[in-house]
Amino acid sequence: MVLKAARKPALGGQECDMSGWDGGNCPVRDVIDRIAGKWSTLLLEALSRRPYRFGELRRLVPDISQRMLTQTLRDLQRDGYVEREVFPTKPPSVEYRMTDLGRSLFEPLSKVLQWAEKNHPSVKAARAKYDESELA
Amino acid sequence: MVLKAARKPALGGQECDMSGWDGGNCPVRDVIDRIAGKWSTLLLEALSRRPYRFGELRRLVPDISQRMLTQTLRDLQRDGYVEREVFPTKPPSVEYRMTDLGRSLFEPLSKVLQWAEKNHPSVKAARAKYDESELA
DNA sequence: CAGCATCCCGAGGGATACTG
DNA sequence: CAGTATCCCTCGGGATGCTG
Numbered sequence: 238m239v240l241k242a243a244r245k246p247a248l249g250g251q252e253c254d255m256s257g258w259d260g261g262n263c264p265v266r267d268v269i270d271r272i273a274g275k276w277s278t279l280l281l282e283a284l285s286r287r288p289y290r291f292g293e294l295r296r297l298v299p300d301i302s303q304r305m306l307t308q309t310l311r312d313l314q315r316d317g318y319v320e321r322e323v324f325p326t327k328p329p330s331v332e333y334r335m336t337d338l339g340r341s342l343f344e345p346l347s348k349v350l351q352w353a354e355k356n357h358p359s360v361k362a363a364r365a366k367y368d369e370s371e372l373a
Numbered sequence: 374m375v376l377k378a379a380r381k382p383a384l385g386g387q388e389c390d391m392s393g394w395d396g397g398n399c400p401v402r403d404v405i406d407r408i409a410g411k412w413s414t415l416l417l418e419a420l421s422r423r424p425y426r427f428g429e430l431r432r433l434v435p436d437i438s439q440r441m442l443t444q445t446l447r448d449l450q451r452d453g454y455v456e457r458e459v460f461p462t463k464p465p466s467v468e469y470r471m472t473d474l475g476r477s478l479f480e481p482l483s484k485v486l487q488w489a490e491k492n493h494p495s496v497k498a499a500r501a502k503y504d505e506s507e508l509a
Numbered sequence: 510c511a512g513c514a515t516c517c518c519g520a521g522g523g524a525t526a527c528t529g
Numbered sequence: 530c531a532g533t534a535t536c537c538c539t540c541g542g543g544a545t546g547c548t549g
Contacts, residue, residue, distance in 0.1 A: 264493030265486050266414075273409035275522075278402070291531050302523060307532060317499025328530040329529085338495055345488050348481035350401050357400030359474055363453025411542075427511050438543060443512060464510045465549085513548075520541085528533075 271316055272342070276301050276309045278350060281335070284319060285343045288334035318342060407452055408478070412437050412445045414486060417471070420455060421479045424470035454478060 272278060276298065283289060283297050295306060310333055313319040318339030322332045335343070408414065412434065419425060419433050430442060437445075446469055449455040454475030458468045471479070 265489045266411075268489035268493055268496055269409075269414060269486070270411075273405075275402075275406075278405060295531095302525095303532070304524085304534095305522065308522090315500055315503040316496050317503075323531095326530090329532095331531060338492065338499070341492070342485075342488055345481065345484035349478075349485055350405070352478055352481050353401045353404035356474065356477070357404055360404055360452050363474070364451055367451040367453075431511095439512070440514095440544085441542060444542085459511095462510090465512095467511060511549095514546085516543105516545085518541105518543080521539090523536105523538085525536085526534085529531095 268316075271312060272346065274309060274312070276305055277313060278346065280306075280309055280313060281318065281339065281343050281346065282350065284333060284335040285340065285347070288332050291331050291333070294333070313339070404452075407448060408482065410445060410448070412441055413449060414482065416442075416445055416449065417454065417475065417479050417482065418486065420469060420471040421476065421483070424468050427467050427469070430469070449475070 272281070279298050279301075280294065283294060289297065291306070291310075294310075295301065295303065298306070301309075310319060310321070314321050314333075318336060320334050320336050322334070324330045324332065408417070415434050415437075416430065419430060425433065427442070427446075430446075431437065431439065434442070446455060446457070450457050450469075454472060456470050456472050458470070460466045460468065
């Protein structure tokens with residue numbers, strides 16, 4: 238199997254300093270790199286509201302492939318942010334719910350997302366200004 | 374030139390819903406994707422302390438290549454988080470300093486980094502538990 | 510010193526088809 | 530319904546060498 242491999246750092250990743258944040262092997266990026274994935278924040282945001290089933294999440298985030306949905310959910314589960322519960326119905330249904338750890342992460346994380354939403358215009362303006370002055 | 378292209382979304386990226394966060398083209402990920410780069414947070418953290426020169430940043434983050442240092446700084450500058458000032462000395466020196474926008478971003482962002490540092494043990498524990506139960 | 514240019518690789522991730 | 534299994538390709542990013 239290939240998909241199963243809930244991505245581990247592959248190798249390396251020993252460095253990182255964070256200039257006084259901590260003393261070794263950068264725990265910060267070890268955590269950040271996971272939630273920095275393309276879909277992680279979207280799913281965390283959704284699951285912060287209420288539990289969802291697999292298919293519901295697909296419909297909520299229409300642009301995600303089921304491959305990435307499965308993989309991202311497994312990664313989030315592996316890091317302890319999300320719990321998976323299987324209901325032995327026929328056909329089976331699976332529910333994903335956020336854990337306490339997930340909530341405690343999402344609290345500061347949501348602040349960043351709100352910042353992004355609010356300040357998007359400023360960022361776009363900065364980009365436009367930069368690009369303009371660059372094509373001189 | 375190839376490096377110059379301060380990365381624009383390439384194309385696509387039209388989707389995103391954020392389930393009620395906003396109405397289109399996902400401004401959230403447009404912002405997040407940038408600061409989710411491998412080195413962005415490290416550099417923002419450094420520059421949140423004080424301005425630095427290029428070489429100083431290299432020494433602060435020894436594992437970054439100058440290619441990535443240049444590119445990440447340009448991206449951060451383009452999005453308005455960082456200012457670049459060139460001193461016409463010989464040889465030239467360049468100083469990077471965080472802008473007000475950068476600081477306002479780093480405020481919530483630093484909370485997430487602190488969370489990551491603090492809760493790294495919990496995450497590692499969750500991973501160990503998951504991996505153990507998986508190789509059954 | 511502070512970059513730019515080139516070559517190159519691997520992981521992240523998309524599309525599609527199949528299954529219990 | 531909730532996944533697995535493959536194929537495939539883009540692009541983030543490392544290594545190296547050259548310049549004003």
